[in-house]
Amino acid sequence: MSNKISGIAASAGIAIAKAFVLEEPEYTIDSKKVEDPAAELKRFEDALEKAKGELNVIKDKAKEELGEDKAEIFAAHLLVLSDPELVDAVKDKINNDQVNAESALDEVSSMFISMFENMDNEYMKERAADIRDVSKRVLGHLLGLETRSLAMIDEETVIIAEDLTPSDTAQLNPTYIKGFATDIGGRTSHSAIMSRSMEIPAVVGTKTVTKDIPSGTTIIVDGLAGEVIVDPTEDELQAYKQKLADYQEQKAEWAKLVNEATTTKDGAHVELAANIGTPNDLTGVLNNGAEGIGLYRTEFLYMGRDNLPSEEEQFEAYKTVVEKMEGKPVVIRTLDIGGDKELPYLDLPKELNPFLGFRAIRLCLEEKEIFRTQLRALLRASAFGNLKIMFPMIASLEELREAKNMLETEKSQLQKEGVSVSDELEVGIMVEIPSTAVAADLFAKEVDFFSIGTNDLIQYTMAADRMNERVSYLYQPYHPAILRLINMVINAAHKEGKWAGMCGEMAGDEIAIPLLLGLGLDEFSMSATSILPARSQMSKLSKADLATLAEKAMMAGTSEEVQKLVETYNQ
Numbered sequence: 001m002s003n004k005i006s007g008i009a010a011s012a013g014i015a016i017a018k019a020f021v022l023e024e025p026e027y028t029i030d031s032k033k034v035e036d037p038a039a040e041l042k043r044f045e046d047a048l049e050k051a052k053g054e055l056n057v058i059k060d061k062a063k064e065e066l067g068e069d070k071a072e073i074f075a076a077h078l079l080v081l082s083d084p085e086l087v088d089a090v091k092d093k094i095n096n097d098q099v100n101a102e103s104a105l106d107e108v109s110s111m112f113i114s115m116f117e118n119m120d121n122e123y124m125k126e127r128a129a130d131i132r133d134v135s136k137r138v139l140g141h142l143l144g145l146e147t148r149s150l151a152m153i154d155e156e157t158v159i160i161a162e163d164l165t166p167s168d169t170a171q172l173n174p175t176y177i178k179g180f181a182t183d184i185g186g187r188t189s190h191s192a193i194m195s196r197s198m199e200i201p202a203v204v205g206t207k208t209v210t211k212d213i214p215s216g217t218t219i220i221v222d223g224l225a226g227e228v229i230v231d232p233t234e235d236e237l238q239a240y241k242q243k244l245a246d247y248q249e250q251k252a253e254w255a256k257l258v259n260e261a262t263t264t265k266d267g268a269h270v271e272l273a274a275n276i277g278t279p280n281d282l283t284g285v286l287n288n289g290a291e292g293i294g295l296y297r298t299e300f301l302y303m304g305r306d307n308l309p310s311e312e313e314q315f316e317a318y319k320t321v322v323e324k325m326e327g328k329p330v331v332i333r334t335l336d337i338g339g340d341k342e343l344p345y346l347d348l349p350k351e352l353n354p355f356l357g358f359r360a361i362r363l364c365l366e367e368k369e370i371f372r373t374q375l376r377a378l379l380r381a382s383a384f385g386n387l388k389i390m391f392p393m394i395a396s397l398e399e400l401r402e403a404k405n406m407l408e409t410e411k412s413q414l415q416k417e418g419v420s421v422s423d424e425l426e427v428g429i430m431v432e433i434p435s436t437a438v439a440a441d442l443f444a445k446e447v448d449f450f451s452i453g454t455n456d457l458i459q460y461t462m463a464a465d466r467m468n469e470r471v472s473y474l475y476q477p478y479h480p481a482i483l484r485l486i487n488m489v490i491n492a493a494h495k496e497g498k499w500a501g502m503c504g505e506m507a508g509d510e511i512a513i514p515l516l517l518g519l520g521l522d523e524f525s526m527s528a529t530s531i532l533p534a535r536s537q538m539s540k541l542s543k544a545d546l547a548t549l550a551e552k553a554m555m556a557g558t559s560e561e562v563q564k565l566v567e568t569y570n571q
């Protein structure tokens with residue numbers, strides 16, 4: 001039997017240590033009738049208070065050791081504990097049904113958890129994990145159970161668990177906790193996100209680690225390949241120690257580039273920027289030496305809540321980001337909801353083809369009040385830094401003109417109100433629909449910049465749903481058709497003296513980078529942890545040769561031929 005267990009590579013790096021299997025305490029809940037609901041209410045309130053006290057301590061610890069953004073998860077947990085929808089529902093149940101607090105809490109929280117879990121949206125599903133985490137904490141107090149404490153571990157260990165809650169993850173001390181592996185979870189679960197920013201190697205979603213690994217076994221967590229090696233042989237240990245040393249050496253090399261400009265071997269400069277979802281992502285952005293923000297996906301501000309964010313709330317978020325970037329460019333994309341990103345509270349009808357439907361700019365031009373509020377917040381924030389506005393999913397000039405008109409109207413209105421707005425505000429569009437790529441010369445006259453959204457551009461060009469496994473073979477970033485479209489967009493921008501960037505995943509892809517440099521892309525925007533490897537790769541490439549490589553690639557027959565061309569060039 002193989003001693004390798006496969007999972008999802010959630011956080012890069014390699015950990016070698018003894019396993020510590022985190023056992024869940026038994027939450028056995030007996031539903032009982034009670035004589036004195038008032039006493040039961042008091043038990044519930046006491047447990048709530050204890051849980052709040054604990055969370056406040058963990059929050060402060062997380063803030064001190066891990067930074068403000070990690071601590072916010074616990075602020076969110078505290079909010080769950082004060083949420084009347086949950087708390088009052090439990091109290092009502094105790095009063096009306098005369099049942100014990102444990103069973104009332106279990107029933108109400110299970111109802112909320114399954115409601116969130118059944119939402120067709122990854123972000124909402126993660127909220128179910130938050131409610132589960134918080135409810136267990138309160139239940140633990142009601143049942144008088146010991147809450148497990150990871151903070152007590154004081155030898156080098158790899159944690160094995162069914163799942164790690166955010167509060168578990170925040171207690172991990174990287175001095176002793178070398179890595180972790182879980183049965184469940186995905187790359188977007190909170191614990192995976194936290195492990196990346198804490199740089200603890202992690203493999204999640206293995207389905208079986210807790211069954212396959214007893215505590216005390218030596219294991220290797222390979223967060224680069226997404227594998228766990230159980231009870232490795234001496235040869236395997238040596239091989240992984242070497243892999244770890246190579247990785248550390250590579251990281252040390254990359255780290256030297258944090259404050260460097262991004263330059264090719266022959267001295268050409270491009271901008272390496274980061275994609276963010278919330279202001280909390282800024283720590284990673286700054287630690288990884290981003291030269292700007294190339295895509296701020298504002299839809300996350302609208303998600304995980306049950307009403308629209310106010311102008312003030314949005315203004316604060318946008319202002320924070322531009323201020324923290326201290327004059328570096330920040331491209332903020334207006335709301336891109338629809339497709340796979342839903343806002344349940346907008347109550348939009350289900351569509352047969354959501355990716356081809358009522359989404360992004362289409363929705364904003366129809367729901368004008370939502371759009372106006374966002375434009376005002378963006379315009380106000382523009383006075384505090386180098387903010388650029390970008391419209392998503394533009395398919396026609398009419399859409400662009402209408403969006404720009406609305407922006408102009410709001411700008412004049414704000415100026416009339418005496419509010420300052422930047423005079424140098426650039427306005428650009430995402431190029432993610434083939435019609436816009438093909439007619440890029442027309443659009444280039446009416447925008448300040450393009451940012452190519454290849455995640456969507458590829459799916460629309462190849463007519464292959466980016467979420468559908470069965471047609472994933474057609475999702476081909478290196479297809480000559482895609483390269484030709486990118487070429488058209490970059491040339492059209494340059495002809496009008498404008499810049500062209502890319503914020504789709506392709507911008508950080510090792511094979512694509514030489515091609516994109518060769519095509520003359522000006523700005524590459526990617527996840528923060530890809531920036532230093534990309535900067536290092538670019539410093540070894542010569543832009544002059546790459547133009548020829550890109551020409552050849554556009555004339556190749558297939559995606560595979562393009563890949564071979566790049567690999568041959570790299571050797």
Ligand code: PEP
Pocket residue numbers: 295297336432452453454455456457503504505
């Ligand atoms: C894209 O389509 O390439 C893009 C960056 O937008 P999103 O992934 O948010 O659709």
Ligand code: MG
Pocket residue numbers: 432453455456
């Ligand atoms: Mg897109």
